[in-house]
Amino acid sequence: MPNDLANSLDAALRQRARQVIPGGLWGHLNAANLPEGYPQYFVSAEGCRLRDADGREFVDFMCGWGPMVLGYRNPMVEAAARRQAEQGDAMNGPAPVLVELAETLVGMIPHADWCLFQKNGTDATTACVTIARAGTGRRKVLVARGSYHGAAPWCTPSLAGVTTEDRAHLLHYDYNDAASLQVAAEEAKGDLAAVIVTAFRHDMGRDLELPDPAFVRAAREICDVTGAALILDDVRAGFRLHLGGSWEGIGVRPDLAAYSKAIANGHALSAVTGNDRFREAATRIYTTGSFWCGAVSMAAAVATLNELRRLDGPAHMRAMGERFRTGLAALAARHGVGIRQSGPAQMPLVLFEDDADARKGAAFCSAALRAGAYFHPRHNMFLSCAHQAADIDLALQAADAGLAAVARMG
Amino acid sequence: MPNDLANSLDAALRQRARQVIPGGLWGHLNAANLPEGYPQYFVSAEGCRLRDADGREFVDFMCGWGPMVLGYRNPMVEAAARRQAEQGDAMNGPAPVLVELAETLVGMIPHADWCLFQKNGTDATTACVTIARAGTGRRKVLVARGSYHGAAPWCTPSLAGVTTEDRAHLLHYDYNDAASLQVAAEEAKGDLAAVIVTAFRHDMGRDLELPDPAFVRAAREICDVTGAALILDDVRAGFRLHLGGSWEGIGVRPDLAAYSKAIANGHALSAVTGNDRFREAATRIYTTGSFWCGAVSMAAAVATLNELRRLDGPAHMRAMGERFRTGLAALAARHGVGIRQSGPAQMPLVLFEDDADARKGAAFCSAALRAGAYFHPRHNMFLSCAHQAADIDLALQAADAGLAAVARMG
Numbered sequence: 001m002p003n004d005l006a007n008s009l010d011a012a013l014r015q016r017a018r019q020v021i022p023g024g025l026w027g028h029l030n031a032a033n034l035p036e037g038y039p040q041y042f043v044s045a046e047g048c049r050l051r052d053a054d055g056r057e058f059v060d061f062m063c064g065w066g067p068m069v070l071g072y073r074n075p076m077v078e079a080a081a082r083r084q085a086e087q088g089d090a091m092n093g094p095a096p097v098l099v100e101l102a103e104t105l106v107g108m109i110p111h112a113d114w115c116l117f118q119k120n121g122t123d124a125t126t127a128c129v130t131i132a133r134a135g136t137g138r139r140k141v142l143v144a145r146g147s148y149h150g151a152a153p154w155c156t157p158s159l160a161g162v163t164t165e166d167r168a169h170l171l172h173y174d175y176n177d178a179a180s181l182q183v184a185a186e187e188a189k190g191d192l193a194a195v196i197v198t199a200f201r202h203d204m205g206r207d208l209e210l211p212d213p214a215f216v217r218a219a220r221e222i223c224d225v226t227g228a229a230l231i232l233d234d235v236r237a238g239f240r241l242h243l244g245g246s247w248e249g250i251g252v253r254p255d256l257a258a259y260s261k262a263i264a265n266g267h268a269l270s271a272v273t274g275n276d277r278f279r280e281a282a283t284r285i286y287t288t289g290s291f292w293c294g295a296v297s298m299a300a301a302v303a304t305l306n307e308l309r310r311l312d313g314p315a316h317m318r319a320m321g322e323r324f325r326t327g328l329a330a331l332a333a334r335h336g337v338g339i340r341q342s343g344p345a346q347m348p349l350v351l352f353e354d355d356a357d358a359r360k361g362a363a364f365c366s367a368a369l370r371a372g373a374y375f376h377p378r379h380n381m382f383l384s385c386a387h388q389a390a391d392i393d394l395a396l397q398a399a400d401a402g403l404a405a406v407a408r409m410g
Numbered sequence: 411m412p413n414d415l416a417n418s419l420d421a422a423l424r425q426r427a428r429q430v431i432p433g434g435l436w437g438h439l440n441a442a443n444l445p446e447g448y449p450q451y452f453v454s455a456e457g458c459r460l461r462d463a464d465g466r467e468f469v470d471f472m473c474g475w476g477p478m479v480l481g482y483r484n485p486m487v488e489a490a491a492r493r494q495a496e497q498g499d500a501m502n503g504p505a506p507v508l509v510e511l512a513e514t515l516v517g518m519i520p521h522a523d524w525c526l527f528q529k530n531g532t533d534a535t536t537a538c539v540t541i542a543r544a545g546t547g548r549r550k551v552l553v554a555r556g557s558y559h560g561a562a563p564w565c566t567p568s569l570a571g572v573t574t575e576d577r578a579h580l581l582h583y584d585y586n587d588a589a590s591l592q593v594a595a596e597e598a599k600g601d602l603a604a605v606i607v608t609a610f611r612h613d614m615g616r617d618l619e620l621p622d623p624a625f626v627r628a629a630r631e632i633c634d635v636t637g638a639a640l641i642l643d644d645v646r647a648g649f650r651l652h653l654g655g656s657w658e659g660i661g662v663r664p665d666l667a668a669y670s671k672a673i674a675n676g677h678a679l680s681a682v683t684g685n686d687r688f689r690e691a692a693t694r695i696y697t698t699g700s701f702w703c704g705a706v707s708m709a710a711a712v713a714t715l716n717e718l719r720r721l722d723g724p725a726h727m728r729a730m731g732e733r734f735r736t737g738l739a740a741l742a743a744r745h746g747v748g749i750r751q752s753g754p755a756q757m758p759l760v761l762f763e764d765d766a767d768a769r770k771g772a773a774f775c776s777a778a779l780r781a782g783a784y785f786h787p788r789h790n791m792f793l794s795c796a797h798q799a800a801d802i803d804l805a806l807q808a809a810d811a812g813l814a815a816v817a818r819m820g
Contacts, residue, residue: 287561
C-alpha cells in the first residue's frame with residue numbers, strides 16, 4: 001500500500017471487502033499474511049508484469065501462485081480461448097477439443113494411458129485417492145507429514161470444521177525418508193490403497209527439498225509389492241520441471257498423477273492422468289462438475305501445452321531461475337547477508353540465515369516490493385516463460401535493495 | 411448420431427475418446443446414459459440453440475445442465491468477460507470486481523451478510539458443511555435420502571472408492587417429511603451441526619416436488635432450537651426461481667447457502683453466502699483454490715446477475731416454462747398419452763404414465779431430438795432467458811413428434 005493510505009484504492013477495496021467477505025479474503029491469496037506494503041488487489045497483468053490497484057507495477061515472481069507458466073495474457077493461449085469462446089463453452093456435452101486435449105496429455109506424459117478433467121487441484125488429488133481406493137478395494141493412504149495436497153476436509157491444513165473420520169485412513173511418513181515410508185506401509189498391513197507424494201518437498205516456510213531418487217524408487221517398490229497406487233501430486237510443479245511429469249528425470253512413473261495450476265496458463269482446469277491398471281476403477285467412481293466439460297479452458301490448455309513444447313518451457317524457466325539464483329547469491333555475498341536458496345530453479349525459495357522470526361525475509365520482500373519486484377517470503381516462487389534476462393536483472397536490482405534493507409538490520 | 415455412422419463425426423470422436431478417457435466420459439454429461447440418437451459432442455451454441463459435431467441444430471432444454479441462464483454466449487456477459495480478460499484473470503490476488511460481485515450478492519440475497527467464491531457446486535456445499543461444523547463445534551449433518559449435493563466422497567452417488575468414515579456423521583431424513591427430520595435431529599442429540607436441503611426435491615427419475623412450506627419452516631425451527639445451521643443447497647435452482655434465494659417465496663431464510671451453475675452464465679464459479687452467525691467460522695476454515703480469485707468469471711457473474719435483474723429473469727423463465735407445460739399437456743391429451751409434469755415451470759420434468767422401464771420416455775426424447783428439440787428423459791430440464799415464445803413453439807412441434815412416437819407404442 002502507498003504511504004498515503006487515505007488515497008489508496010487498495011486500502012479502500014480492502015475496507016469494503018471486510019464487510020462482505022469473512023476475513024477480507026479466504027485462503028492463500030490473502031495479503032494480510034504478507035509483509036508490510038503488499039497489495040491485495042490487481043487491475044492488470046501482462047507477461048511477467050503485474051499492476052496493482054494503486055498503479056504500481058511489479059516484476060512478478062509468483063505467477064498467480066503458479067498458473068501463469070507462459071506469462072499473463074499469453075497471446076497464443078488467449079487467442080485459442082477466444083476462438084473457442086466464440087463457439088461455445090459449457091454445453092450439454094464437451095466440444096471436440098476435449099479429445100484433442102486428452103490425446104495431447106496421453107501423448108506427452110509417459111505413464112498416462114488416460115485422463116480425466118476437473119477444475120481444482122483438490123478435485124484431482126481427491127479423485128486420485130478415490131480411484132486408488134476403488135481400484136484396490138482398500139482404504140489406507142500414506143501422506144507425507146506437512147505436505148499440501150489441497151483444501152478438502154481430508155487434506156486441508158486447518159482442522160476447523162474437519163472431523164476425525166475425514167482423516168481416518170491416512171497414515172504419515174516423512175518426505176525423502178524411505179524407512180518411514182516402509183514403516184507406514186507396514187502399519188497399513190493389507191489395507192494399503194495408495195502412497196501420495198508431491199513432486200518435490202515444498203512445505204511452507206522451510207527449505208525446499210528435491211526428491212531423493214532412492215526415496216522415490218522405494219515408494220514405487222512399495223506400491224509394486226503391495227499393489228497400492230503410487231500417486232504423484234504434480235499440481236504445483238507440473239509442466240514447469242518436465243513436460244512428461246516431474247519425476248521423468250528420476251525415471252520413476254506413478255500409477256496416477258494430479259495436475260492443475262500451469263496446465264492452461266491461468267484458465268481453471270485440472271487433470272488426473274492414470275495407467276491402464278486403474279482405468280476400470282476410474283470408470284466406476286462418480287466425480288463430476290457443472291463446468292468440467294467447459295471447452296474454453298481446454299482450448300487454452302491445448303495451446304499452453306503446445307507452446308510449452310515449442311519453447312522448451314522447462315529449460316527456459318530453469319535458465320532464468322539459475323540466472324536469478326546466481327545473481328542473488330553474488331548480491332547476498334556482497335551485502336554480507338546469509339541466505340539459503342532451495343528448490344528447483346524454476347520454483348525457487350529464498351530464506352535467510354538466523355531468521356527464526358522471519359523479520360529478515362519480511363524486510364527483504366517489503367524493500368524489494370518498493371523497488372518493483374513481487375517476491376514471496378515463505379512460499380516457493382514461480383518463474384514463467386515470459387521471464388527474460390532483462391526481467392531477471394530488474395528483479396535482481398530490486399533484490400539488491402531488499403538485501404540492503406536486511407544488511408541495515410545488523 | 412446420424413444413421414450413417416461411418417460418416418458421423420460424433421461417432422469418430424467417441425471412438426477416439428474411449429482410448430484416452432475411461433468410459434468415454436466421466437459423470438453426468440456422458441451421452442451413453444441417454445436414449446438412442448443423442449450426440450456427445452457440441453461444436454457451437456447461441457441463445458437456446460445448440461449445434462452438434464454432425465451439424466444438427468437443437469432447441470435446447472438443458473442449458474448445459476443449468477449454467478446457461480441467459481442463453482449461450484449472451485452478448486452482455488461475454489463482453490464483460492472479454493473486458494476483464496483483456497486486463498487479467500488469475501493474478502497474485504483478486505481484481506476489484508471481487509468486491510463488486512460480493513456486494514452484488516449480499517445486496518441481492520436477504521440472508522447473506524457475506525460470501526465466499528469457489529469453482530464447483532461441490533466446493534460450495536462442502537464449504538457450507540465445514541463452516542457449519544466449525545461454527546457449532548458439532549459433527550452431525552442431516553441429509554435427505556436420495557438428494558444430490560455434489561460429487562465429493564461425502565456426497566457422491568457412487569460408493570466406489572468411498573469409505574464408511576467419509577459419511578460417518580450423516581443422518582438421513584425424507585424430503586418434505588418434517589416428522590422424519592425431527593427424528594433424525596433427535597438421533598443427532600447434542601451433536602447436530604447442520605441440516606442441508608435442496609431448494610426443491612429433484613431426485614433423478616422421479617417426479618419433482620416443490621418444498622412443502624411446513625417442512626421448510628420445521629427445518630428452520632429445528633435449527634433455531636438446536637443452534638445448528640440451516641444450509642440451502644441452491645446450486646441447481648439458484649437464480650432461476652428467485653434472485654434472492656429459492657426459498658424467498660416461502661419466507662424462510664437459511665444460515666448458509668450454496669450457489670453455482672447459473673451464477674455466471676456458464677463461466678466456472680460457485681459461491682457460499684452466509685449470515686453473521688457463521689462469519690467467524692468462515693474465517694477459520696481453510697478452503698481455497700488456484701483459480702478461485704479468477705476475475706473473468708467474477709466479471710461474468712456481475713453481468714449475469716445484473717442482466718437477470720433487468721430482465722426479471724425468473725418471471726420470464728416461468729412464463730416460458732408455463733407456455734411449454736400448457737402446450738405439452740394439450741398435445742399429450744390429443745395423442746391420448748398419459749404424462750406427468752412436475753417441478754417449477756423454469757425447471758420442468760416430463761415423465762410418462764405406465765413407464766417403469768422408461769421406454770416411453772426414451773422414445774419421446776429420441777423422436778423429439780430428431781425433430782430438433784433436446785429434452786432429457788429423467789433429469790429436470792432448464793429454461794433460460796433466451797427462450798422466447800417462438801422457441802417454445804418449435805420445441806412443442808418436436809414434442810408432438812415425440813408424443814406420436816409414444817402413441818405408436820400402443
